[in-house]
Amino acid sequence: MYGIVNKAIQELVSEQFGSDAWIRVKQKSGVGVDFFSSNEPYPDDITFKLARAASEELKLPLDEVLRAFGHFWIMRTGKERYGALMEAGGSNLHDFLMSLPQFHNRILLMFPQLCPPEFVVKETGTGAMEVHYYSQRQGLEIFVQGLLEGLGLLYNTPITVSQTQTRANGHDHAIFAISWQ
Ligand code: HEM
Numbered sequence: 418m419y420g421i422v423n424k425a426i427q428e429l430v431s432e433q434f435g436s437d438a439w440i441r442v443k444q445k446s447g448v449g450v451d452f453f454s455s456n457e458p459y460p461d462d463i464t465f466k467l468a469r470a471a472s473e474e475l476k477l478p479l480d481e482v483l484r485a486f487g488h489f490w491i492m493r494t495g496k497e498r499y500g501a502l503m504e505a506g507g508s509n510l511h512d513f514l515m516s517l518p519q520f521h522n523r524i525l526l527m528f529p530q531l532c533p534p535e536f537v538v539k540e541t542g543t544g545a546m547e548v549h550y551y552s553q554r555q556g557l558e559i560f561v562q563g564l565l566e567g568l569g570l571l572y573n574t575p576i577t578v579s580q581t582q583t584r585a586n587g588h589d590h591a592i593f594a595i596s597w598q
Pocket of ligand 1: 418419421422458494495499502503517520521524528530531532533534551552553554557560561564565568
């Protein structure tokens with residue numbers, strides 16, 4: 418994944434647990450990269466090693482790290498670094514979710530070697546939607562849960578996100594049911 422993802426893990430750990438904690442996470446991960454460049458693609462393995470090392474070092478379940486990373490990615494990386502892009506996605510949660518299937522098309526312009534997730538969204542009622550998540554990567558479903566919760570925070574809209582289908586049961590994609598008032 419592009420270095421911006423690894424950098425965001427670094428920022429999350431450093432801000433919440435201190436820069437020494439990040440140094441220990443990086444040592445534990447065995448990742449020998451001193452500095453991540455946002456616009457450079459790195460092997461996915463690096464990102465997963467960093468997340469696993471953070472889980473071990475901070476004594477938090479990996480799922481909790483990935484979910485917190487989803488919140489951070491929306492509220493800090495997305496909102497603060499790419500505010501205009503996020504705003505172009507929609508002015509409320511409903512509109513943003515409706516535009517989610519196209520969202521990474523714009524990001525592809527900035528990061529041409531992106532291997533983006535794919536989303537299909539279905540309105541299931543008033544204030545209710547299903548988000549179908551397809552990926553070439555394994556192990557990121559809980560990150561998506563965190564991202565969707567992060568969107569609720571971004572739009573100041575209390576939401577419930579529950580996963581109703583997982584690839585762990587042999588399905589080809591995951592489904593999240595989202596509802597809000
Ligand atoms: C401005 C905001 C965003 C930026 C700049 C961004 C950028 C990226 C980048 C660089 C990657 C790494 C993929 C690669 O390098 O091949 C990525 C992955 C991903 N993004 Fe985004 N993204 C943004 C917002 C979102 C949002 C709002 C969602 C969903 C709610 C999302 C869902 C994902 C997922 C699930 C992945 C993991 C890739 C996979 O599942 O295979 N992103 N994104």
